[in-house]
Amino acid sequence: MDGNSRWARERLLPRVMGHKAGIETIRRVAESAERRGVRVLTLYAFSTENWSRPRDEVDALMSLFSETIRREVDELSRRGIELRFSGRLQELSSALQDQMRQASERTRVNARAILNIAINYGGRQEIIDAIRELAREGADLSKLEDATLASHLYTRGLPDPDLVVRTAGEMRLSNFLLWQTAYSEFYSTQTLWPDFADADFDEAIASYQRRVRRFGARPEEVPNRGR
Template identity: 40%
Template sequence: MSEKVLPVHVGFIVDGNRRWAKAQGLSAQEGHSAGYEKLREIIIDTIDRGVPYVSAYIFSTENWHRSGPEVKHLMNLVVQMLTRDLHIFVEHGIRLRVAGTRVRLSRRVKKAIDEAEAATKDLTHGTAILSFNYGGHQEIIDAVNTLRKTLSTHKKVTAQIFEQFLYTPDVPPCDLIVRTSGEQRLSNFMLWRSAYSELIFVKKSWPDMTKRDITAILNEYAKRSRRFGG
């Protein structure tokens, strides 16, 4: 019997923390904390199943419009993942990458990102990409601006050249994008890398996700026929 086909890169749009919290009679911050615990579990479990790249959309460039206390709590959770809880990823051999703009980030957050990426750069069990302070439009705009400064104006730009200027140029396209909470849209996630992504929308909120859900998602992906327009 042939082995099940696995995606090379799964992207999770982490959605529903606040709605989950409201249904439980909890604060938005408590919902994000529950979502953070689930994030660690799902990243590790997905990579342990043989998926080499897992990305998670954890803070968008639009999320700055949320309340000050909520934004501060989200920043603290990211720093916690990159510092106090970094050993969990190291023990599992998982490299951490952060994709997003550095605009508006504090010195403390940027330091945590740099140190976590440096500490895990040689780990090979799998790669987790945190899409943090990330927007698909902004990634493309930043790539264009960097490209303009780097390439000769006479050089023809191809897709292969353009990809070299994305936030994490060595990360492959998303084979599969999963969004929780029942919403059915990309919300500015991985716009360049989602051209031929398979999409799966899960009704439950992110904190309710389980390893069984990952099994179901990967089984569903294995049934899909990917023709890439052919």
Template identity: 40%
Template sequence: MVEEKSSIPSHVGMILDGNRRWAKNRGIPTLEGHRQGSEVFREVALYAFDNGVQYLSAYVFSAENWARTKEEVSYLMQLIIKAVEKYLKDFHKYGINIRIIGRKDRLNKKVLKAIEKAESVTKNNDKGTLIICLDYSGQQEIIDATKSIINKGIKAQDLDTSIFEQNLYASDIPDIDLLIRTSGEKRLSGYMLWRSAYAELVFSDKLWPDYTVHDFQDALQQYNMRQRRFGG
């Protein structure tokens, strides 16, 4: 358990990287890496909410992931359905609200049905918010926000950060305080570009399926040791 609740970041963002490399290193199918990664995320997410995190967002499927093999994409869609159904059961019990952000026009009907049910059933929960980024691109989010502003007829001289934020996907979600990425890669890969402007970044060399609650605790401790300046 983390001792100082007051030092817990409100919004933790996670880039879950390394599933495929984890599977390759073990000589097992790529799909098994994704399955194991899904189980790890459930465990870490439950721990995060139990220790005071109010918003936990995860980069589950990026817009670029459509370029993977048809077999892998198909499996990922099936895994997402199963994971969302399982998360609905687990997180609803703890009063967690499930939100999905990203494009939805390219998702098949079964995926849409699963995520719409999860959002509907948990919409009144207020003990925390789980944000699943699905078919998501940070650049596309900014483009879509800009289009929304133009369509509303807002004049350039009236535009400010507050108005822009109101036109982002799920505009009520706060900025990221702590952003964690696994697998040793040190880049954002387009994840929540607007909301991560002043996030504290923690990079783990572990591949996502090897990530543990103890690693998450370590990330929280690193966050607590930093002095946030917000550009000042």
């Protein structure tokens, strides 16, 4: 979800207004994904590196997260969407942790789709935390297999993403889902996140559907496209 600050700067607005506009885009994109049959949508809301931003900006973001959860949880529940959170949640404020826990518990029975919010998330940190958890469990790390590590990630139980979309022209992973995106397709658009609309979503999906996903095989050995 890149481009909030640039969007605000181009309009001579405070940076927080860009983040507020970005929150509105989350609602639109979640609805667009639902209409298009996307079963799992993960949004990168706040990285472990984002704590280095100015304190007032971080405080504003945390307030926005809290306000958005409170405002949206009823609607998500009504639409049958499960809300999950991935990251080092224990490092967030106790009030926000409680709010996220309650929202997750309230929507846990929903089965239409999953909206996963990556907050205080870092891909390297996720892998480290998974290995530490395995070590505490007494696992023999010399015999560690892919499935075992995956079952200890923040995203345990979720499928690996088929498509990663980056807005604002960004072309890097930025420490996002490093393990899970091994075979994901990537799509980058110059559109800033607050301006990301249905047409942009459709263009990203159309690009994905034109791809040949090989998973290490030769092109002639892969009969299906965009799968």
